[in-house]
Amino acid sequence: MQENSPAVPDQGELAALIRRYDWASTSLGPVSSWPIQLRCAVDIALPSRAQIVMFCGPDFIAIYNDAYAPTIGTKHPAALGKPAKENWAELWDDLEPLLRKVLETGETVFAKDRPFYIERHNKPETVYFDISYSPIFDENGRVLAVFCIVSETTGRVGYEATLKRLASIISSSEDAILGIDLALNVTDWNAGAAKLYGYSFDEIIGQPVSILIPDDRVDEEGRIIARIKAGERIETHETIRRHKSGKLLDVSLTVSPIYDAKGRIVGASKIARDITARKEAERIQEVLIGELNHRVKNILATVAAIARQTFASAQDVEAARAAFDARLQSLAKAHDLLTHGNWEAASLRAVVSEALSAYPTERLNISGPDVSISPKAVVAIALIVHELATNAAKYGALSAEAGKVSISWKLEASPDPYLTLLWSESGGPPVALPSRRGFGSRLIEAMSSGQLKGHADLAYDDSGVRCLISAPLDVGWGDSNFEAAASA
Structure with a gap:
């Protein structure tokens, strides 16, 4: 990049901030004195849609792009041009060893769903990132900076943790819990369902849910799935279902929509309780x-x-x-x-x-x-x-x-x-x-x-x-x- 204008026109807020920044007051010196490898790295990072931050020189001076700025919350824009230790003090004991490993060995550090403790919105939180920290070498093979491509996965990690907790709850529940897709095929089956209906997981997955429904109630499932497609939750009601042996069971049934990550209804979850003894x-x-x-x-x-x-x-x-x-x-x-x-x-x-x-x-x-x-x-x-x-x-x-x-x-x-x-x-x-x-x-x-x-x-x-x-x-x-x- 050039000192007074970016190599790529209209590169956004960070390009403008970098252009105006007094780099001569930092250990990196004026932009004109930067090695070509460092300037090229900045030119690559600025227009990228990936979240990129570079920690440059022995003080790990921070340079980052527009995609990365929201990741650090209120630390932006103060973090630009400052040593990492000043603005990432709360996680410095965790971050410094990673950066020094790249700086001193020239090796790339890679990790998925790496946890970090950070205070980016004036409150402590644990966040997760997929990280790739790689070296930027000068012509003599010396590491000039650490080029960090990151992707925050906090939302996904939390979602997956929730799914695991729910899966654990469902798995251990005494209630019969099963899932079906919109084609009325069984997609999920817990131990409670196996106990109630008599079918093992391997026997039932992929089978039509109609095998659980008495012949005189087959229309009931069609009405339920029509309401589920409309986003309704079917409140607890009493009905009859069929055991593997053919025996009819009195059950209390609740049915709710299943949504995918984009909010689309892709099936239904059913919670059934055996009320035969009560009836x-x-x-x-x-x-x-x-x-x-x-x-x-x-x-x-x-x-x-x-x-x-x-x-x-x-x-x-x-x-x-x-x-x-x-x-x-x-x-x-x-x-x-x-x-x-x-x-x-x-x-x-x-x-x-x-x-x-x-x-x-x-x-x-x-x-x-x-x-x-x-x-x-x-x-x-x-x-x-x-x-x-x-x-x-x-x-x-x-x-x-x-x-x-x-x-x-x-x-x-x-x-x-x-x-x-x-x-x-x-x-x-x-x-x-x-x-x-x-x-x-x-x-x-x-x-x-x-x-x-x-x-x-x-x-x-x-x-x-x-x-x-x-x-x-x-x-x-x-x-x-x-x-x-x-x-x-």
């Missing part, structure tokens, strides 16, 4: 609530019928009240047994034993195989045994010191499972056929025919009351119109 729990809860409503209505109907039949012809209100309370207690104990069995079944032995728990065990003989009975049967048998025991305590075997009660049952297997339960009293006072049918006998018959779908044979033998209950052993023991049956 199943909701379905079970709905069934249980329905069943609870049904059972509560049945219980209330039973209680109402017991109340009406107990008090309808009562001569002694206090006695009727005591009988009613006792019947409710028997009903409550039956429900306690069902609660322990999750309202699915209860042991027949436990039902009989609980119904007779108020009486001395030495006067009871309970025998029969271990068998589980349904909730309706539990209530029916508990009330039947309670009525028989109450009658025995008032008039039968349990009213006499020597009286005893035997309760036994057995299962018949042919042609269908059948249960027979026998109540037999002995050692009590003589009994006779009552002159009228009381509530107890009506209840026993109603429960046997209605709840148990069987029948009851009630006999008043000289030796004591004898009651034989026969009913099919069926978990579907049904409801009965208790009040109508008991009123008959």
Whole structure:
């Protein structure tokens, strides 16, 4: 370059600043005294679009071009013509060894994404550069300056670091996270997706995402991708997806656009959570609530019928009240047994034993195989045994010191499972056929025919009351119109 005008016309701000600068006051001296190699290097650097700075002479005097100026922020233009140490003091311990290596050995120093600590906008920051520091030799092979071509990569490094963090988060997430392109092919697949859907990474990448979608929902994906192309985010919603095995899964799904570096939508990311267990729990809860409503209505109907039949012809209100309370207690104990069995079944032995728990065990003989009975049967048998025991305590075997009660049952297997339960009293006072049918006998018959779908044979033998209950052993023991049956 010439001292008073650049070799290339209109080279920008730095060309003008260099032209006006008092180089004679620096260790480089006036431009006219610069070696031709240094002037040629300046002429090459000034018009370049690459970010170039030269550190010249033993003091590393800074000369740079317009492309480089924004890189040093508020250090420009004060840094021009000054020793590097003055304006790069905060990173001088890092920068000086690089420059001296080039100056003293003539070797080129190259690095990618090289970190530097700098204060270029009046605040500290770590920045990253691809650097190429190479020597400018004079005719004697002595290094005149270090020619530095740099390219800041801080943005890319930060972006890639963010991507790595996100990739790590996605990889370790328990949620199923996958990516698809606009052609609806799978491009990304994390461990959570493999766990949820059953496909490994190698099996699914490049495959159409439709393999995860039930046949009756194939149009759903088209609607989703149309909204994604419009830049929408599909908020969390519940849908159905298909496992590798063909099993259908209830999932909670969120879909968002994927953008490339230029801001263009290139695909969609999906986050899915398995809600199969929750949906199943909701379905079970709905069934249980329905069943609870049904059972509560049945219980209330039973209680109402017991109340009406107990008090309808009562001569002694206090006695009727005591009988009613006792019947409710028997009903409550039956429900306690069902609660322990999750309202699915209860042991027949436990039902009989609980119904007779108020009486001395030495006067009871309970025998029969271990068998589980349904909730309706539990209530029916508990009330039947309670009525028989109450009658025995008032008039039968349990009213006499020597009286005893035997309760036994057995299962018949042919042609269908059948249960027979026998109540037999002995050692009590003589009994006779009552002159009228009381509530107890009506209840026993109603429960046997209605709840148990069987029948009851009630006999008043000289030796004591004898009651034989026969009913099919069926978990579907049904409801009965208790009040109508008991009123008959």
